[in-house]
Amino acid sequence: MTYQQALAFVEETKKYGSILGLDSIRALMKELGNVQEDLSIIHIAGTNGKGSVGAMLQAVLEEAGLKVGRYSSPAVFSYREIWQINGKAVSEEAYAALMEKVKTACLTLTEKGLPHPTSFEVETAAAFLYFKEEACDVVLLETGMGGREDATNLITHPICSVITSISMDHMQFLGNTLSEIASAKAGIIKENCPVVSAWQEDAVKEVLVKEAERLKAQLYQPRKDAIRNLLYDMNGMQFDYVREDNSQWKIKLPLTGAYQAANAACALKVIEVLKEKTFPQLTLSVIQNGFQKVCWNGRFERVLEEPLCILDGAHNEGAALQLAKTLENCFTNRKITYIIGVLADKAHEKILKIMRPYSETVYAVTPHNGRALPAEKLAEEAKAAGYQTVITEPLIEDAVRHAIAESSGEDVVLIFGSLSYLAEAKQAVIQYREGQKNDR
Template sequence: MLNEKEVQEFLEETGRTGGIIPGLDAMEALMKELGDVQDRLNTIHVAGTNGKGSVCAMLSSVLQEAGYRTGMYTSPAVFHRREQYQVNGAWISPAEFTEVVNRVKEGCDRVKAKGGRMPTVFEIETAAAFLYFYRKRCQVVVLETGMGGEEDATNIIRKPLVSVLTSISMDHMKFLGNSLEEIARKKAGIVKEGGTAVALMPPQAQVRQILEEVCERQQAVLSYAEPKWARQVRREQGQLRFFCEEAGEIRLSMTGGYQVENAVCVLETVKVLREAGWEIPEEALVKGLGQARWEGRFSAVCQKPLFLLDGAHNEDAAKKLRETLKMGFTNGKIIYIIGVLADKEHEKMLKLLLPLAFKVFTVTPDHPRGLDGQVLAEEARRCHEDVTCCRKVSEAVSAALALAEQENAVILAFGSLSYLREIKENMCHDR
């Protein structure tokens, strides 16, 4: 049996050698070795390009407030692998994580012994989630897809309570396709025959058409969540507030402007769950939304100076981040720290966001696909005159803190989720 350190090494090595392999064959073989425990869980399945994690966090908080023992699985890990596995908001313990991964590894060994493919690290992590939530006797599990939907390892579940589709835009084109239609079709692959689906109302007619075609083919009931339901949107006392006809005033501690549409998506999902017999009192809905937290999505790691982290890593997320900044942060100076992956739409992101910056620092994420910070700086200088590349994330954090104090500025670190952990660690060290 592997110890805690060996489990981490096993996952890291599998991640380096396995890559991304779409399809469910290996996942089905692995879960068969683990007793197909996923079939004994009540699951809410969430897919989309942006907003998946936030919707999962909000739904989990609401269900927990309603008295249900709630599991939540999200990816990728931002600060620690264990954060991906939560029951009623608590991370899996190191001992439980070590034990459950060992059980999954044994399943992998049996799959290989029978001539099957070694599961990828994401398939292993997902199998561990199903096994953990089953062992913890979760009454409901909120499950985030890793990438896409149709061929994602999480899509092994057969009868979700509801399939939720958040905003859909261009991302992961290498695997999902080069058009919105292709990407929407892949993500809508989580909708099951005879099931129920909730989708954030897409602004693009072609995406709506795809979603409706898929649901009609699957004989699934589709309902839309419309952002226009949220009225009187404002930022007060560190909260994002809005009024909704069915729920009254909603207060969100997750303050990115884009969280309004995510909350609306949750409101419609709760409505569908209630219609299916799940008891979710209004008080639990309002309190759950108000208490939901999701680190790395316009979340603060420091108040003086205000230091924000956001995982915006594609064009659509950059547009939403710009709207949030314009809502309440353009009266002062904003210092950026940016690190991105080479296969992301960084040029489009820079054009959208750099006009709002006072100063820009670039870094190289510690990731196999991390874009060299110097290359990013050269691109950024086409949109901004004051750009500095820092060799280390720690240098960028120290320089930004010093400048923010001098200029009374806000700091925003955004781009790849993969380097936000390093930002936070350096913040803790510096403070």
């Protein structure tokens, strides 16, 4: 099977839709030898922060000399980035070989009269195979959506379960209240396996505590004052992380955004648990050096300096609240222009309302996604939310070019609303930047 044939196979599986439940992935992994049972897995669920916490854990575990597999979705800048080992995406050759094995297993299932696995189940199976074949020391495994019925949840004994910040998202699948959504995420908690939770609202915490008690799983959470002496600017942040015994770790992190301090507290609590139970080599110097090497593209990422152009993956209410807090702290008295593209099933009216105090100008775009909200509809909502200047630009490259051209060197252009178009937006900014260089 060639790489193109492998891509075509996965594309073909999209017709089977998105089905929650574990029967199909269990059958598929049985055909593939249940290789997931041989992996040391850190299982990560949550509404916001999964990727950021995963990036922090990856950097520290790599710094300790471990071979770290990472499975995270959706892809933002490159499809193959979903499967990584020590930060390097799977090669085209390895991807094709993996998908050939998965396709053979799928055919066996259908010959037995069983349903064909979905595209996410196929991709998840390929991840387990890849990390087993490459003998990873530890695997960071992110859920796709929810937890309890997510395909990744067929694993039975993770070395740690991690639940990042939970807020309202995917309500049509997970429930219409925070408690219902928390219950879905809490489904990754396993009997007698440690679980770490980020700071949560009371309704969420209550659900997690009950589920952990039911399964006799030790639940850990960073103390409320775990982050002290926080300083941050456009280049990153530094803070003191306070442990339960009141000892402190001095941490520097090259990520910006108010929300990253909370993500860091969660990641550091996970590291404390891993250090005690699994990886004693996670010394303070390893932790500090690892945090200084964290890289997570598409999260308050600077892609142009004059004007300052920033990409951020904020695409739901909780993420928008955190992004707004960052704007308030970093950009007082600076003109900010938004480029926004959203998916129709997201809380776009609430996002527009949350972000309204920090900008008068919106360029509405249409992401290249079947679930995208048309730019014209988004523009109507932006006008209703009170934005003074609203421009409809269905083509993302046009919005980027015009927004930057209309901004001075001291202004800020912020691109957000959906992960699905960040790669295209980033490429448009790079092309603009290169064009400016060539014009000089």
